[in-house]
Amino acid sequence: AQTVTQSQPEMSVQEAETVTLSCTYDTSENNYYLFWYKQPPSRQMILVIRQEAYKQQNATENRFSVNFQKAAKSFSLKISDSQLGDTAMYFCAFMKLAGGFKTIFGAGTRLFVKA
């Protein structure tokens, strides 16, 4: 069975600085996707970034980038130039490509961006 671990329950960062959120996962699958979702106080789940396991190049979306280490089963999220609107819960998630595309979520990291 797959598991996703986020070891940082809570983090804070000063506005305009950079922060990295950690995620590790365990799987015997070779083909899968990894995601970071943001959940602001509104509770809406918002996809931040995704990474295909077969791609060696790290995904980037504007201020958000990942460090994907497949052998180490590590998938960290870097947020550059942090903004107050980045304050939210961030969930790391794993999806295997067989068996209905089920997604396993980590417990989340609560990020506070301070002015």
Place this chain on the structure above:
Amino acid sequence: NAGVTQTPKFRILKIGQSMTLQCTQDMNHNYMYWYRQDPGMGLKLIYYSVGAGITDKGEVPNGYNVSRSTTEDFPLRLELAAPSQTSVYFCASSGQLQETQYFGPGTRLLVL
């Protein structure tokens, strides 16, 4: 496109009551999912569907039932509500690019 819509937004149930959480998507997506999110936790998959007429269990299916008679609708049924089912419930869907899931706004359920 409204995307994924869920009703109701909030509901209080008494122990033993039943209810149906509604989920509708207008994106013609084949894949639909129900998750629950307990306080301070990530989402756990309850049931999912890969198309009309096809459903399967996720991680935490006990106490729930689903049906998928149309592509658009994927209702979640609670037959005998228990306090352990107090949670926020999210419906999601995905289409051709199955890896991108679109989430509804959630239904907060309180069982007392």
